[in-house]
Amino acid sequence: xxxxxxxxxxxxxxxxxxxxxxxxxxxxxxxxxxxxxxxxxxxxxxxxxxxxxxxxxxxxxxxxxxxxxxxxxxxxxxxxxxxxxxxxxxxxxxxxxxxxxxxxxxxxxxxxxxxxxxxxxxxxxxxxxxxxxxxxxxxxxxxxxxxxxxxxxxxxxxxxxxxxxxxxxxxxxxxxxxxxxxxxxxxxxxxxxxxxxxxxxxxxxxxxxxxxxxxxxxxxxxxxxxxxxxxxxxxxxxxxxxxxxxxxxxxxxxxxxxxxxxxxxxxxxxxxxxxxxxxx
Numbered sequence: 001x002x003x004x005x006x007x008x009x010x011x012x013x014x015x016x017x018x019x020x021x022x023x024x025x026x027x028x029x030x031x032x033x034x035x036x037x038x039x040x041x042x043x044x045x046x047x048x049x050x051x052x053x054x055x056x057x058x059x060x061x062x063x064x065x066x067x068x069x070x071x072x073x074x075x076x077x078x079x080x081x082x083x084x085x086x087x088x089x090x091x092x093x094x095x096x097x098x099x100x101x102x103x104x105x106x107x108x109x110x111x112x113x114x115x116x117x118x119x120x121x122x123x124x125x126x127x128x129x130x131x132x133x134x135x136x137x138x139x140x141x142x143x144x145x146x147x148x149x150x151x152x153x154x155x156x157x158x159x160x161x162x163x164x165x166x167x168x169x170x171x172x173x174x175x176x177x178x179x180x181x182x183x184x185x186x187x188x189x190x191x192x193x194x195x196x197x198x199x200x201x202x203x204x205x206x207x208x209x210x211x212x213x214x215x216x217x218x219x220x221x222x223x224x225x226x227x228x229x230x231x232x233x234x235x236x237x238x239x240x241x242x243x244x245x246x247x248x249x250x251x252x253x254x255x256x257x258x259x260x261x262x263x264x265x266x267x268x269x270x271x272x273x274x275x276x277x278x279x280x
């Protein structure tokens with residue numbers, strides 16, 4: 001069996017909550033990859049302290065996003081969206097998603113940027129623009145949380161990429177939607193080259209990585225995909241790989257460590273197959 005590459009980046013991150021004054025907020029943070037360890041008996045890891053698990057936001061990132069009134073932005077760190085370097089942060093607000101997106105669209109336009117607004121139903125959406133000076137796609141995704149009234153989750157992000165990568169808020173119809181899922185980010189790569197046509201979708205879904213892995217196995221199997229890889233990584237992360245004629249799908253499921261019902265960060269990369277694995 002051929003080992004798929006971890007294109008989702010799921011192996012290097014674990015998400016948790018915390019921060020003084022934010023005990024009731026879903027504060028998603030990024031843990032940096034641990035250094036390689038020699039072969040030895042595993043030792044218990046100390047509890048993760050929220051201030052130390054994610055790199056501080058870069059000056060470039062802070063300069064790209066005006067502060068939203070009465071909110072505290074929490075860095076989620078730096079990762080990749082199908083090979084494109086990416087930086088993301090997170091905050092919550094009681095403002096509705098539409099109000100948040102209008103605030104950022106107005107501020108971006110005030111700075112001279114031409115914005116693109118994508119809606120995902122009445123309670124979610126994204127506003128973005130391409131910054132040629134930075135060589136990056138700058139975006140804000142806002143999602144109304146279904147478990148609490150008057151709570152909106154907001155994800156500012158910068159994806160370093162040549163112009164031609166587009167943001168959308170909707171999940172492709174070909175992909176199954178996990179129970180209670182809210183889309184955090186969708187990136188479509190339209191640049192010529194090996195990644196042309198690839199789609200990266202990141203969602204927060206209800207349930208543990210294990211239960212969601214079973215959901216994706218069942219749903220993707222019904223869509224003609226064959227599982228070619230399944231492995232468990234550190235911190236409870238599950239990594240799955242699937243193929244069907246002409247397509248390859250990589251999936252990582254990372255637990256969101258918080259109080260209350262379990263949630264999982266699901267990252268899916270759908271690509272055109274370029275190896276024999278994706279062909280009959």
